[in-house]
Amino acid sequence: MEEQQQGRAVGSMRAWEIGGAVFFFIVGAVVVYDSRRLGSGWAPDGPQAGYFPFYIGVIIIISAIVTLIGAINSGAKGDAAFVYREQMKGVLSILLPSIVYVALIANPVYSLGIYEASAIFIAFFMRWLGKYGWGKIAAVALGVVVTFFVMFEVWFKVPLPKGPIENLLGFN
Amino acid sequence: MQELQSLMGGFAVAMTWFNLMLMFAGVVLGVIIGVLPGLGGANGVAILLPLTFSMAQQPGGATSAIILLSCIYWGALFGGAITSILFNIPGEPWSVATTFDGYPMAQKGQAGQALAAAFTSSFVGAFVAVVVITFLSPLVAKFALRFGPPEFFSVYLLTFCAFVGMAKGAPMKTIASMMLGFALAAVGIDTVTGQLRLTFGFTQLLKGFDFLIAVIGLFGIGEILLTIEEGLVFKGAKAKLNLRVVLDTWKELPKYWKTSLRSSAVGCLMGIVPGGATPASFMSYGVAKRMSRDGPQFGTGKMEGVVAPETAAHAAGTAAMLPMLTLGVPGSPTAAVLLGGLMIWGLQPGPLLFVEKADFVWGLIASMYLGNIVGLIVVLTCVPLFASILRVPFSIIAPVILVICAIGAFTVHNSMFDVWLMLVFGVMGYVFKKLDYPLAPLVLALVLGDRAEDSFRQSMLISQGDMRIFFANGLVGTITTLALLLLFWPLISRGIDVIRGRNDKSPTPE
Numbered sequence: 001m002e003e004q005q006q007g008r009a010v011g012s013m014r015a016w017e018i019g020g021a022v023f024f025f026i027v028g029a030v031v032v033y034d035s036r037r038l039g040s041g042w043a044p045d046g047p048q049a050g051y052f053p054f055y056i057g058v059i060i061i062i063s064a065i066v067t068l069i070g071a072i073n074s075g076a077k078g079d080a081a082f083v084y085r086e087q088m089k090g091v092l093s094i095l096l097p098s099i100v101y102v103a104l105i106a107n108p109v110y111s112l113g114i115y116e117a118s119a120i121f122i123a124f125f126m127r128w129l130g131k132y133g134w135g136k137i138a139a140v141a142l143g144v145v146v147t148f149f150v151m152f153e154v155w156f157k158v159p160l161p162k163g164p165i166e167n168l169l170g171f172n
Numbered sequence: 173m174q175e176l177q178s179l180m181g182g183f184a185v186a187m188t189w190f191n192l193m194l195m196f197a198g199v200v201l202g203v204i205i206g207v208l209p210g211l212g213g214a215n216g217v218a219i220l221l222p223l224t225f226s227m228a229q230q231p232g233g234a235t236s237a238i239i240l241l242s243c244i245y246w247g248a249l250f251g252g253a254i255t256s257i258l259f260n261i262p263g264e265p266w267s268v269a270t271t272f273d274g275y276p277m278a279q280k281g282q283a284g285q286a287l288a289a290a291f292t293s294s295f296v297g298a299f300v301a302v303v304v305i306t307f308l309s310p311l312v313a314k315f316a317l318r319f320g321p322p323e324f325f326s327v328y329l330l331t332f333c334a335f336v337g338m339a340k341g342a343p344m345k346t347i348a349s350m351m352l353g354f355a356l357a358a359v360g361i362d363t364v365t366g367q368l369r370l371t372f373g374f375t376q377l378l379k380g381f382d383f384l385i386a387v388i389g390l391f392g393i394g395e396i397l398l399t400i401e402e403g404l405v406f407k408g409a410k411a412k413l414n415l416r417v418v419l420d421t422w423k424e425l426p427k428y429w430k431t432s433l434r435s436s437a438v439g440c441l442m443g444i445v446p447g448g449a450t451p452a453s454f455m456s457y458g459v460a461k462r463m464s465r466d467g468p469q470f471g472t473g474k475m476e477g478v479v480a481p482e483t484a485a486h487a488a489g490t491a492a493m494l495p496m497l498t499l500g501v502p503g504s505p506t507a508a509v510l511l512g513g514l515m516i517w518g519l520q521p522g523p524l525l526f527v528e529k530a531d532f533v534w535g536l537i538a539s540m541y542l543g544n545i546v547g548l549i550v551v552l553t554c555v556p557l558f559a560s561i562l563r564v565p566f567s568i569i570a571p572v573i574l575v576i577c578a579i580g581a582f583t584v585h586n587s588m589f590d591v592w593l594m595l596v597f598g599v600m601g602y603v604f605k606k607l608d609y610p611l612a613p614l615v616l617a618l619v620l621g622d623r624a625e626d627s628f629r630q631s632m633l634i635s636q637g638d639m640r641i642f643f644a645n646g647l648v649g650t651i652t653t654l655a656l657l658l659l660f661w662p663l664i665s666r667g668i669d670v671i672r673g674r675n676d677k678s679p680t681p682e
Contacts, residue, residue: 020607024348031355034370038362046633049367052625053358056351063348070342082606087401094400095599098393098574102595105578106588114582118575122568130567144572148579156223158583 009081016082017071021064028060097124106161113163119145175307182534185235186542194240195539199547200554202247207255207558211573213248213489213506214615215391217241218384219580221513228517235535241513242493242536243543245506246298249489250551251558253290253482258283258559266485269453273470273477280473284414287555288421293432293479295548297487300436301443302540305494309526309537312498316523321630322641324499324522326651328624329642330658331501332613337661338451341608349604350613356381357621364629376589383512383618384584387505389594390611392577394601396570401602418552421475428479431460435480439487443503444494456484490540497533498523500623505612508619 035050035057042048071078083091104117112120122141126132132140152158153171162171185191205216224237252267257274270290277286319327332350339346359370360380371377425432435456442452460480461470470477492503493510500521502508514521519529526533551558581594604611617624635641643649657664 016603017607020603020609024352027352027355031358031370034372038367038369042637046364047629047637049362049365049369051632052628053355053369056354056358060348060351060355063344063351066344067342067348070344083401087403090400090403091397091602094397094570094574095595098595098598101574102578102588102591105591114579118578121575122571125567125571128567130565132567140568144575148575152579152583157226158223159586160579160582161588 008085009083010085010088011082012078013080013082014071014074014078017074017078018068021068021071024060024064024067028057028064031057031060033057093129097121111161111163113166114160115145115149116163116165118148175310178310178530178534179306179538181531182536182538183542185232185531185535186239186538191236191239191535191539192542192546194236195243195543195546196550198240198243199247199250199543199550202244202249202547203251203254203551203554203558204247204561205244206248206251207561208569208573211576212391212395213245214504214509215388215577215580216248217244217506217509217513218387219392219576220244221384221509221516222580222583224513225516232531234514234517234519234529235532235539237517238510238513238532238536239539239543241510242539243546245489245510246540246543246547247550248506249298249486250291250294250547252485253294254287254551254555254558255562257286257290257478259562266450266453266489267481268450269457269481270478270485272457272481273472273474276471276473277475277478282473284417285421285424285475286473286478288418288552289425289475289478290482291548291551292422292425293435293483294486295544296432297436297439297483297485298490298540298544301440301487301490302537302544304440304491305497305540306537309494309498309533312494313523313526316499317527318647319523321627321634322644322648323651325624325627325631326642326648326655327499327501328620328627330651330655331495331620332617333655333659335610335613335616337658339610339613340451341610343662345607345609346613349609349611350617353614353617354621354624356386356614357383357618358625363622363626376587379585381593381618382584382590383615384509385581385590385593386597386618387509387615388577388581389597390601390604390615391505392573392580393594393598394605394611396573397598397602398605399566400570424475425479428476431464431476431480432483434459434463435483436487439484440491442484443488443491450485452488453481453485457481490544493536493540496521497525497536500525502616502619505615508616512619 031053035054038050039048040050040054042051098121101117101121104112104120105114119141122144123137126137126140127134148160152160201220202213202216205211206213211219220241224240227240228234228237249266252262253270253274255261256267256270257278260271260275260278262268262271274286274290277283316323335350336343336346355370357380359377360368361378362369368378438456438459439452442455457470457477457480460476461467464470464474464476466474466476489504489506492507494503496502496507496511500511502511511521514525519525519532577594578591581591582588584590601611604614631641635644641648642652
């Protein structure tokens with residue numbers, strides 16, 4: 001809509017629609033393949049394990065093909081932008097740090113646990129997007145994490161992945 | 173009047189200090205969830221569900237757990253109105269119609285009146301729906317006791333076909349998304365044969381996909397990504413809500429009793445049929461606009477335009493509990509999550525629940541009355557507080573919500589794999605939303621997949637693979653026919669339009 005402001009598009013609606021339909025087609029094909037492997041017919045004691053999923057897979061494939069045809073013939077609507085580069089940047093600016101965050105919680109090299117990782121994650125956003133001073137950042141990040149710690153470990157007794165600091169403090 | 177007696181028993185169960193405290197906590201949490209971007213009823217309940225695992229194991233604990241979770245749901249329903257009216261941002265899809273007149277009212281400086289009207293009519297809608305549940309659900313449950321596997325499958329079929337028929341978007345996309353839910357539900361060990369399905373040697377997939385992870389990812393993470401993309405800046409009207417404003421609004425509201433009544437009826441009907449609150453709110457806004465004397469002025473800030481959608485949305489959201497309790501078929505994504513909760517707590521949803529766990533069912537129904545009263549009081553008194561949450565900058569809110577989602581996903585099975593899965597579902601939710609693949613059918617299919625498959629298999633066993641069993645008697649035949657009618661409704665309604673010669677107009681009101 002606001003084409004001038006938003007800059008270039010990342011893929012047209014048509015391209016993404018086709019991608020979506022192909023994704024569904026592949027899912028459908030995988031389901032059908034596995035159902036055939038398990039047997040999608042009739043065993044002496046009743047329907048086989050793949051009986052129900054087989055039809056699910058078939059319906060997915062049919063709907064994917066119909067959507068695909070619709071997407072290819074989508075005309076001017078298909079030329080519209082799926083997402084603009086600026087918007088995509090915004091989405092990635094949340095998504096990529098989130099991936100790093102989840103990796104920090106537990107990984108084969110050095111796991112930080114959910115509390116430390118969360119504190120770093122919140123601090124990172126406040127500094128990077130919000131440009132807050134370190135004092136405020138420390139207050140919010142630690143406040144949130146300590147609240148969660150008390151809530152989960154103490155109150156509800158639901159253990160979450162812990163890191164080096166909790167180990168030092170003797171929580172396990 | 174047996175229902176009234178049971179209801180009184182329910183009040184006795186629900187009216188303990190502990191449960192009342194849970195109601196209060198649930199409603200407050202629910203409103204916060206409803207106000208926050210990226211957190212809605214469905215994933216809010218999903219995140220908190222694991223916390224109730226231990227609670228539900230104590231005697232009577234399941235009732236307390238469902239009270240807590242259902243009150244979060246009521247709170248979220250109330251909360252959606254706050255953001256719609258003050259910020260012109262619908263916190264929930266069913267509050268979109270509330271923005272049409274609610275935000276103009278706020279701009280005219282009548283934010284307080286708009287909020288009071290919205291909350292009060294939400295309450296009225298919910299109240300009517302609970303009364304309907306009280307008297308109708310025992311009948312439905314009793315009737316459904318006669319259901320065998322074919323009947324249950326046809327009810328599931330009806331549920332899913334209703335989604336296809338009532339969806340605004342492309343029917344094929346609704347079907348694709350729903351079937352994906354079924355496919356995901358099939359992953360893991362097949363309960364009947366013990367064979368592994370669709371796991372391809374990955375041990376993490378043995379347990380299958382948990383719908384809670386899907387809900388947290390699809391609705392939570394996906395919604396945050398969408399919010400970021402839209403680059404929302406929260407610029408809100410100030411809310412001044414004092415007793416004077418509330419009382420003045422209450423004096424004005426009875427004028428709209430016809431609209432309230434009509435909207436409640438629309439809401440209850442639409443809530444029982446899945447598809448639920450969102451179309452109900454639009455529909456009743458449209459109907460009110462057509463029937464009201466002030467119809468042409470709708471959209472400029474008429475109170476009636478707030479009353480109509482709010483009443484219907486709340487009535488529908490509440491009525492969605494009826495099929496969930498009586499048939500085990502949820503009418504909305506949030507009801508689906510609650511249903512999943514029942515199964516996790518070891519309760520079998522369905523007509524037998526009314527017989528075997530009468531105190532649980534009636535405790536829940538009684539808590540609906542109480543929860544909505546608590547909700548009304550909470551929102552009327554605390555609006556400024558909740559509105560201030562939206563003024564917290566996004567650079568703080570977003571990471572905190574993501575942390576909450578991650579913790580929620582982890583606690584379901586204490587598994588990091590689930591947290592990764594949540595991110596994958598999040599990206600999926602974002603792309604699906606952009607491509608107009610509806611998410612609600614996916615979640616519903618994921619929750620109901622195993623049950624639907626079981627009833628289908630059992631039916632096939634009875635009939636030895638003959639599909640005609642779904643038309644074998646009047647009851648199952650009627651339900652199946654109705655389901656097929658709904659499935660092909662997009663085609664049928666287009667056909668009717670062609671015959672009437674107005675194919676340029678879309679059949680559903682936007």
